[in-house]
Amino acid sequence: MSASFASALAAARDAAAAQHYPQGTLYVVATPIGNLADIGLRALHVLQLVDAVACEDTRHTQALLRAYGIEARALLSVHRHNEAEGAQEIVRRLQLGQRVAYASDAGTPGVSDPGARVVAAVQAAGLRVMPLPGASSVTTVLSATGVEGDAPGFVFFGFLPAKAGERQQAIESLGQESRAVVLLEAPHRIGVLADSLAALGARPLTIGRELTKQFEQIATVTCEAFPAWLQADPSRSRGEFALVLHPVRVQGDGGEALRVLRLLVAELPVKTAVRLAAEITGASRNTLYPAALAMKGEGDS
Template identity: 70%
Template structure:
């Protein structure tokens, strides 16, 4: 452990130690997605005081703990991954029912989003026991924050799609669905499959895609390209196909239905005269003023 993490542990005890950490609770702990400095003070404190730590890979979590200066006996680490989650969750429930504090950490980022953990949380809640989130690093929010993909009200919100199917036909069908999705879409992909994903997304043509590669790590790379250009962008440098990927498919104006302004017009008519409501609705939506005026007369006639 470096001196900096000795200071971090002291800071964690000072900053988080006075807070209440109920017994018999599951603590869902976000861990760094690459840069170890992204671990939170509260995460350090909970990983230190927990009676047991359930983890996706005990070796990976033990390495993280040691890097942060936390020495835990091997018996306090419980393997809980996609192949044993249902059974291991019951073991965690029994420990919680006995009054223990149990932390859960996946290999990187926030558990139970694309990593294991959702079944564990569901089992704990079904047993009437408490689940406490410890927020922190997430590739989903990290890539969204630098994509600039949903900047206006028309593009509000995003969809998390995660990993698309591995089979070519199912992946192509999923991409067809993305073509009809007007909001930003967050995708995840592994290095050995990024070429196949790029080939499938190329069908979306000029729609923009922000690629986040090796986020928070030394060789982090962020680029925005047209979907049609993604295969060529990857092929231009072998390094671009290495590492873990988080991607944002930008909103598609073609996928959004044209705004005829009538929804806004109906709201404005509740407070304003017809001419004022029509003028504002036309300016906001770009819809023809004459069409909006006729619609306003119909709405007023229906109301009366």
């Protein structure tokens, strides 16, 4: 444990110890998605306070806790393959009046991670669940995209299906979605995802790779350029990915507007290209702008 985290533990105690932490409660604890400094003060305090920490991988969570200078009283292995049985053990402990924390390997439990079954089982038993908000790759990547479209909000899809037919159906459905779509992917499948998304053509895509870590990379390209972007540098296929499919809705003949925009972006600054494309085609500047950024990104990659 570094001196920095010693100070963090003291700050956690000062900031959070006076609050009420009822017994017989499941504490859903968000942990960093990469940078250890992204842990919350209340999370640090609760992880010291609870009688047991349930987690996906006990070795990973033990290393995380030790980095902060915390020795858990008990670690319970509760992962995707034993979640139902693990949930019952958690319920048993809560019924005895224990405090139990649940943490997935990174980010917020239950969001494309184990945890949802555990929470449902605890609630079904009439016991309390207290969430401790914190890091999430979903909101992290969204905050760096600047997406804005005609349809408000976003859709969280997570991981696409592994089977080719189901994945193709999902891609076709996403192509009709007017809102921003957040996707997640592992490094060993990112090439397959890139090839699948290429079918969406000029729709802009923001790629978040290794978010919050030393080699974090955020880039915006078009879907059709995504495979080439990956292949341009072998290091781009490494690490965990969070991606945002931008909410492009072009009025009128969308294909023609994007064709005109591509020609103009190749010769002019983005703002000028967007203004002229909007005047020529009647498309909205707000929907053309992210597409222009993505097209410009292709030329820079």
